[in-house]
Amino acid sequence: xxxxxxxxxxxxxxxxxxxxxxxxxxxxxxxxxxxxxxxxxxxxxxxxxxxxxxxxxxxxxxxxxxxxxxxxxxxxxxxxxxxxxxxxxxxxxxxxxxxxxxxxxxxxxxxxxxxxxxxxxxxxxxxxxxxxxxxxxxxxxxxxxxxxxxxxxxxxxxxxxxxxxxxxxxxxxxxxxxxxxxxxxxxxxxxxxxxxxxxxxxxxxxxxxxxxxxxxxxxxxxxxxxxxxxxxxxxxxxxxxxxxxxxxxxxxxxxxxxxxxxxxxxxxx
Amino acid sequence: xxxxxxxxxxxxxxxxxxxxxxxxxxxxxxxxxxxxxxxxxxxxxxxxxxxxxxxxxxxxxxxxxxxxxxxxxxxxxxxxxxxxxxxxxxxxxxxxxxxxxxxxxxxxxxxxxxxxxxxxxxxxxxxxxxxxxxxxxxxxxxxxxxxxxxxxxxxxxxxxxxxxxxxxxx
Numbered sequence: 001x002x003x004x005x006x007x008x009x010x011x012x013x014x015x016x017x018x019x020x021x022x023x024x025x026x027x028x029x030x031x032x033x034x035x036x037x038x039x040x041x042x043x044x045x046x047x048x049x050x051x052x053x054x055x056x057x058x059x060x061x062x063x064x065x066x067x068x069x070x071x072x073x074x075x076x077x078x079x080x081x082x083x084x085x086x087x088x089x090x091x092x093x094x095x096x097x098x099x100x101x102x103x104x105x106x107x108x109x110x111x112x113x114x115x116x117x118x119x120x121x122x123x124x125x126x127x128x129x130x131x132x133x134x135x136x137x138x139x140x141x142x143x144x145x146x147x148x149x150x151x152x153x154x155x156x157x158x159x160x161x162x163x164x165x166x167x168x169x170x171x172x173x174x175x176x177x178x179x180x181x182x183x184x185x186x187x188x189x190x191x192x193x194x195x196x197x198x199x200x201x202x203x204x205x206x207x208x209x210x211x212x213x214x215x216x217x218x219x220x221x222x223x224x225x226x227x228x229x230x231x232x233x234x235x236x237x238x239x240x241x242x243x244x245x246x247x248x249x250x251x252x253x254x255x256x257x258x259x260x261x262x263x264x265x266x267x268x269x
Numbered sequence: 270x271x272x273x274x275x276x277x278x279x280x281x282x283x284x285x286x287x288x289x290x291x292x293x294x295x296x297x298x299x300x301x302x303x304x305x306x307x308x309x310x311x312x313x314x315x316x317x318x319x320x321x322x323x324x325x326x327x328x329x330x331x332x333x334x335x336x337x338x339x340x341x342x343x344x345x346x347x348x349x350x351x352x353x354x355x356x357x358x359x360x361x362x363x364x365x366x367x368x369x370x371x372x373x374x375x376x377x378x379x380x381x382x383x384x385x386x387x388x389x390x391x392x393x394x395x396x397x398x399x400x401x402x403x404x405x406x407x408x409x410x411x412x413x414x415x416x417x418x419x420x421x422x423x424x425x426x427x428x429x430x431x432x433x434x435x436x437x438x439x
């Protein structure tokens with residue numbers, strides 16, 4: 001499969017990328033690792049006229065800013081998964097990145113690309129919601145920070161406005177918080193049929209609706225002193241899971257409860 | 270656009286369309302046919318090559334993205350007529366059936382052993398998660414990777430038939 005024709009432009013900096021976005025408007029798409037965008041272009045589900053490659057724009061890297069980790073948007077999954085800083089200060093995120101796709105995909109795919117793509121079944125959007133992270137967005141009028149809770153607005157939709165670029169991801173440094181992570185898949189290399197990430201009293205679900213969701217009823221139960229088994233009973237409340245060839249909605253609700261109990265007990269898969 | 274890549278240690282400069290995928294560049298421009306196009310959807314790993322030393326699926330990389338990079342395909346593994354240790358191990362352990370997935374399996378293995386020279390069997394299975402063998406010949410592939418990590422077949426190009434037989438009946 002061959003993508004439709006496009007012009008390829010290499011952005012030299014975030015500022016340059018934002019200028020290129022402004023210049024090209026709707027016709028342009030931002031390219032990072034390309035592991036969500038290129039498959040769509042090969043299927044001709046996307047046919048941008050201009051690709052703005054941001055992988056050489058100085059947006060990769062992991063650093064500490066006070067009580068937060070700052071991860072550049074084009075930092076690859078393999079680098080997030082193997083970072084000692086992330087493994088220490090936000091181990092849930094390192095674990096989540098280590099489960100994205102397969103080794104080859106993790107050598108190319110980027111944290112910013114995965115978050116901007118906003119697949120509700122994907123690992124990293126759920127992880128960012130569980131961690132209470134945030135996204136740095138840069139537009140022609142400057143930068144702003146959007147909480148993960150507000151970033152995912154719909155099925156493959158985010159708070160990114162026209163002309164804005166996701167430049168970095170921020171996560172709180174919480175080395176001592178217990179955490180659990182459950183990703184239920186039938187085959188290697190699949191997206192989660194249902195996923196659950198839990199840490200610091202927050203519980204996030206993947207593939208239980210059009211965006212990653214907080215299991216708020218479970219979180220409230222935990223805050224009131226419920227044990228994991230009791231709190232997990234509420235995990236599917238307020239969700240609207242889809243039915244597909246892998247699972248019907250009721251099975252997904254069942255999985256959400258079972259996997260939430262496991263995640264709250266600190267189990268990792 | 271013009272791209273400059275080093276492919277199997279040879280410097281190249283080529284005029285390409287921006288939409289040219291790396292696997293098409295390797296097969297059609299460079300004439301290197303080891304990287305196969307299997308699923309063409311980033312699933313099967315038959316097109317795996319090393320890009321700056323790391324395994325990638327070349328059906329999902331633009332040649333433009335690889336501009337300036339070093340690419341190694343299965344054709345570039347042997348040196349001075351000697352098979353690479355991973356190739357020797359795949360041959361000795363009969364780590365293939367129809368052979369279509371083999372170049373990708375071999376390249377993924379070279380990448381895996383670079384990152385983890387002494388993997389456990391579980392780590393091998395997880396490390397090859399991105400490569401599918403539709404003959405389902407995984408058993409001997411995993412044996413081959415473990416043998417390559419131990420360098421069981423160093424210096425020799427063969428491998429005993431009894432090992433192969435053991436593998437088949439195990």
